[in-house]
Amino acid sequence: MPASADLRFSDRVEEYYLSNKLKVILIEDKRSPIIVSSIWYKVGSSYEYEGISGISHVLEHMMFKGTKTTEPGEFSAKIKKIGGTENAFTGRDFTGYFQKTHKSYLELCLKMEADRMRNLIFSQEEFKNEIEVVKEERRLRTDDNPTAKIFEKISNQAFGMRGYGIPIIGTMKDLNRISVADLKKWYLNYYVPNNAILILAGGFDKGQAKELIKKYYGGIKEAKVQDYLEKLNHKISFKSIKVEDKVSEPLVLMSFENIRFNKENRKENYVIELLMELMDGGFSSRFTKNLIDDKSIALSTFISYDAYSRKRNLITIGGSPNKNISAEQLREALIAEFTNLVEEGLYENELVDVKSRLLANNIYKFDSVFYQVMQIGMLETKNLDWSMLDKYINEINSITEHDLINAAKKYILKKDYIFSVIEPKKL
Amino acid sequence: MRLLSLIIFFSLICDLEAFAFPKIQPIKSNNNYLLVEEHALPIIDLRINFNYGSKNDLNNKGITNLAINLLGEQLLNGEKIVNHFEKIGAQFSSTVTKDTSYVSIRFINNPSNVNHIANLLNYMFTKYSITTKIFSHAKELVLSSIKARNLNPTSLISMKSEEKFLVDTGYAHPVTGYKETIELLDLEKIILHIQKIINKNDIKISIVGDIDENKATFMISKILNRVSNNPTLKKKNNILNYYSDSKINYIYFDSVQTHISIIIPSVTRLNKNYFNILVANYIFGGSGFGSMLMNEIREKKGLAYSVHSYLMPYNEIGLMRIGMQTQNKNTEKAIIILKEQIMKLKKAKFSDEQINEAKIGLLRSFELRFDTNKKILRTLSAINELEIFNNYFVNYENGIKNVTSKSLLSAINSEINFDNILISTVGMN
Numbered sequence: 047m048p049a050s051a052d053l054r055f056s057d058r059v060e061e062y063y064l065s066n067k068l069k070v071i072l073i074e075d076k077r078s079p080i081i082v083s084s085i086w087y088k089v090g091s092s093y094e095y096e097g098i099s100g101i102s103h104v105l106e107h108m109m110f111k112g113t114k115t116t117e118p119g120e121f122s123a124k125i126k127k128i129g130g131t132e133n134a135f136t137g138r139d140f141t142g143y144f145q146k147t148h149k150s151y152l153e154l155c156l157k158m159e160a161d162r163m164r165n166l167i168f169s170q171e172e173f174k175n176e177i178e179v180v181k182e183e184r185r186l187r188t189d190d191n192p193t194a195k196i197f198e199k200i201s202n203q204a205f206g207m208r209g210y211g212i213p214i215i216g217t218m219k220d221l222n223r224i225s226v227a228d229l230k231k232w233y234l235n236y237y238v239p240n241n242a243i244l245i246l247a248g249g250f251d252k253g254q255a256k257e258l259i260k261k262y263y264g265g266i267k268e269a270k271v272q273d274y275l276e277k278l279n280h281k282i283s284f285k286s287i288k289v290e291d292k293v294s295e296p297l298v299l300m301s302f303e304n305i306r307f308n309k310e311n312r313k314e315n316y317v318i319e320l321l322m323e324l325m326d327g328g329f330s331s332r333f334t335k336n337l338i339d340d341k342s343i344a345l346s347t348f349i350s351y352d353a354y355s356r357k358r359n360l361i362t363i364g365g366s367p368n369k370n371i372s373a374e375q376l377r378e379a380l381i382a383e384f385t386n387l388v389e390e391g392l393y394e395n396e397l398v399d400v401k402s403r404l405l406a407n408n409i410y411k412f413d414s415v416f417y418q419v420m421q422i423g424m425l426e427t428k429n430l431d432w433s434m435l436d437k438y439i440n441e442i443n444s445i446t447e448h449d450l451i452n453a454a455k456k457y458i459l460k461k462d463y464i465f466s467v468i469e470p471k472k473l
Numbered sequence: 474m475r476l477l478s479l480i481i482f483f484s485l486i487c488d489l490e491a492f493a494f495p496k497i498q499p500i501k502s503n504n505n506y507l508l509v510e511e512h513a514l515p516i517i518d519l520r521i522n523f524n525y526g527s528k529n530d531l532n533n534k535g536i537t538n539l540a541i542n543l544l545g546e547q548l549l550n551g552e553k554i555v556n557h558f559e560k561i562g563a564q565f566s567s568t569v570t571k572d573t574s575y576v577s578i579r580f581i582n583n584p585s586n587v588n589h590i591a592n593l594l595n596y597m598f599t600k601y602s603i604t605t606k607i608f609s610h611a612k613e614l615v616l617s618s619i620k621a622r623n624l625n626p627t628s629l630i631s632m633k634s635e636e637k638f639l640v641d642t643g644y645a646h647p648v649t650g651y652k653e654t655i656e657l658l659d660l661e662k663i664i665l666h667i668q669k670i671i672n673k674n675d676i677k678i679s680i681v682g683d684i685d686e687n688k689a690t691f692m693i694s695k696i697l698n699r700v701s702n703n704p705t706l707k708k709k710n711n712i713l714n715y716y717s718d719s720k721i722n723y724i725y726f727d728s729v730q731t732h733i734s735i736i737i738p739s740v741t742r743l744n745k746n747y748f749n750i751l752v753a754n755y756i757f758g759g760s761g762f763g764s765m766l767m768n769e770i771r772e773k774k775g776l777a778y779s780v781h782s783y784l785m786p787y788n789e790i791g792l793m794r795i796g797m798q799t800q801n802k803n804t805e806k807a808i809i810i811l812k813e814q815i816m817k818l819k820k821a822k823f824s825d826e827q828i829n830e831a832k833i834g835l836l837r838s839f840e841l842r843f844d845t846n847k848k849i850l851r852t853l854s855a856i857n858e859l860e861i862f863n864n865y866f867v868n869y870e871n872g873i874k875n876v877t878s879k880s881l882l883s884a885i886n887s888e889i890n891f892d893n894i895l896i897s898t899v900g901m902n
Contacts, residue, residue: 052515053514077511077513077514077844078843078844079840080841080844110762118772119762119763119772122761122762122763123762123763126760126761126762126763126834127830127833127834128833128834128837129833129834129835129836129837129838129839129840129841130837130838130841131838131841146841147841148837148840148841174775175772175773175774175775176775177775178775178776179771179775179777179778180778181800182730182775182776182777182778182798182799182800183778185729185730185798185800186730186778186779186798189729189730190626190728190729190730292624292727293621293624294617294618294620294621294623294624295617295620295621328559329545329553329555329556329558329559329565330552330553330555330556330559330560335556338610339553339607339610342606342610345613345614345617346614346617366617368613369613395560399559399560402560402561402562403559403562405562406561406562406563406564406580406581407562409514409515409516409581410516410564410579412514413514413516413845413846413847414844414845414847415844415845473727
């Protein structure tokens with residue numbers, strides 16, 4: 047893998063702060079004349095609480111409804127007219143907005159984005175309509191989706207209506223309760239320069255970009271950000287969940303509590319990442335090779351988790367059993383894969399192969415300017431430094447068999463977990 | 474206003490001339506093998522296209538999909554070929570559509586990888602080393618996906634509406650086939666089918682990335698070494714047999730939302746009026762926020778999170794499809810609005826300003842489409858399949874530029890039969 051060492055974010059990234067503490071990250075990538083201009087706010091569902099769950103996401107929708115100087119929909123219309131694309135996304139730890147356009151439209155993007163950082167208008171009429179759109183989104187993504195529904199249930203049981211237990215889209219009850227006043231309060235508190243990161247990537251002119259950023263964002267005042275969360279100790283419950291729903295095969299899920307990511311324990315997090323890759327990262331991983339191909343126990347398997355968690359989180363391991371195999375048998379077989387690793391160690395070349403896969407993936411990520419923005423934004427909004435991305439390869443290369451065995455014991459085999467099953471509903 | 478919009482349009486068109494599109498070169502003058510060199514990253518993306526889609530399944534509906542899925546599952550030295558790819562960090566995938574099928578691979582460029590990947594692909598296309606166990610598992614997976622499809626309203630409405638609209642054509646059945654047809658397949662039938670599909674004369678190869686023409690030629694010759702040379706597949710010309718009875722095709726499904734699909738006969742990609750219809754669709758529902766459908770359904774009424782129209786230009790039959798979801802009680806209201814908007818599309822009373830804005834939007838977004846190797850490969854492979862690589866970028870731009878309100882109205886009148894539409898719903902109606 048000789049080329050991997052040549053691709054580094056530090057060769058293309060410059061970061062600095064404006065006097066109002068807005069963090070600016072410039073990623074130069076001149077392969078095409080395209081730019082991705084984005085702003086990330088450090089607020090998402092994990093900042094919310096019961097009664098206003100989903101508010102960060104509803105605010106994201108309202109950000110397209112006009113400012114003191116623009117009409118509702120005008121932002122989108124202007125980007126569309128220049129052939130650009132724009133959108134927004136809400137996560138558990140961030141809310142982000144981006145425009146992808148030809149580099150000659152950088153000023154338009156910065157001007158309009160800076161404008162809606164402070165000048166949003168909250169029209170009751172627009173809200174009344176948009177909240178219905180959000181409810182339709184919830185019906186589409188969650189209420190009619192058996193897998194999304196069970197993940198929501200598991201997270202809620204694990205963490206309650208706090209942190210990562212809050213559904214990003216919000217509960218229907220709270221969507222019916224959120225008001226324009228709530229949204230305004232949320233916006234004024236979190237949408238300030240000192241709580242935001244501006245990430246610009248692509249083929250822009252750096253000098254011009256810096257001037258424009260200062261011109262449009264430099265005048266916005268910083269403000270104190272209040273944390274609305276009250277301390278609440280929720281004890282995780284490991285009670286099993288069994289439901290019937292519209293699935294073609296039973297779906298088995300085991301959810302283990304995972305550590306949050308921080309600079310001090312990053313090595314441990316990378317070990318967990320490599321362990322999960324080893325188990326279910328591809329066609330040649332243990333779950334596929336042993337449980338699907340050789341023993342025909344599973345029809346499919348999966349592992350779902352967020353490698354960079356700001357708060358306590360879950361690793362969910364699961365799959366669908368093959369014909370004549372029970373959910374219980376699949377559960378045992380999945381756990382047995384971790385036991386086998388602990389007792390018998392790695393297969394020949396297994397560690398080399400899985401590292402090759404991760405290292406190659408790390409190079410492929412540079413193909414997309416947008417994906418470079420996403421990687422950095424998702425770290426920075428969790429107060430993690432983008433420069434970690436350049437250390438990733440060395441960190442992965444330093445992981446040993448011993449590290450993987452210890453992680454398998456510590457995070458899977460010695461841990462209790464929430465066992466859930468969706469059985470096919472008789473229709 | 475009209476003059477102003479024309480001035481803006483032409484000033485933007487002048488800008489467009491300066492844009493550098495990817496340079497497509499036929500490899501060693503063979504138009505079946507196309508290359509775009511991109512040396513900024515040490516990555517090679519390759520797609521091998523077989524002139525065989527699910528429309529060619531005949532009675533064995535789903536056979537092409539199962540056969541292509543099994544290509545990477547073949548054994549070499551006791552391990553699946555896909556595992557050999559993964560060992561060097563290569564990403565392999567296979568895809569079947571109604572018109573075509575292909576395998577794609579992405580890998581890091583170095584001399585040993587180029588050689589290794591070429592040898593593995595050659596093995597894949599010449600040995601047919603599939604065990605009964607692997608075949609049975611692949612079959613089980615397809616049967617399970619068929620079961621899942623019937624429980625997913627998005628898949629269900631797509632399948633049911635196309636079955637009805639494309640009746641008695643090769644396009645009517647879903648790519649994955651049906652439980653009854655898949656159960657009848659055995660390994661022998663699959664291997665015979667693979668032998669038909671893997672035909673050197675019909676294969677098209679598209680390559681993007683850190684590779685030059687000589688190396689690409691070497692790679693292709695290795696991949697296709699001893700691959701069988703059969704007569705080119707004869708094209709069967711599918712034509713639309715659907716006649717609307719004006720009834721809504723209601724399909725009961727226990728869900729909180731109803732999915733609505735409307736299919737309208739439209740144009741194929743090679744139709745002379747394709748660009749007129751593309752501009753019309755952009756204004757109607759193909760461009761997200763600001764489109765007629767989005768304004769009426771989402772922005773004014775809050776009836777749906779997403780509503781859109783898009784062209785589905787199969788090689789032999791073209792469709793325009795409208796899709797949305799809304800809570801069950803709003804279904805009728807939504808259908809009334811969709812019908813009103815379709816009537817507006819039929820009249821095509823678009824202003825010059827609307828048309829020019831759509832043209833600029835389409836031209837500008839066309840430029841932005843080629844910012845990753847993956848996206849370049851997707852386009853390269855599509856134009857390779859349709860054999861339209863000569864002056865592709867110029868032709869696309871001219872096609873859009875030449876659209877006028879008159880040509881658009883004329884295209885809508887001549888190409889779209891608004892009396893022959895199919896409305897389907899999946900939900901609790």
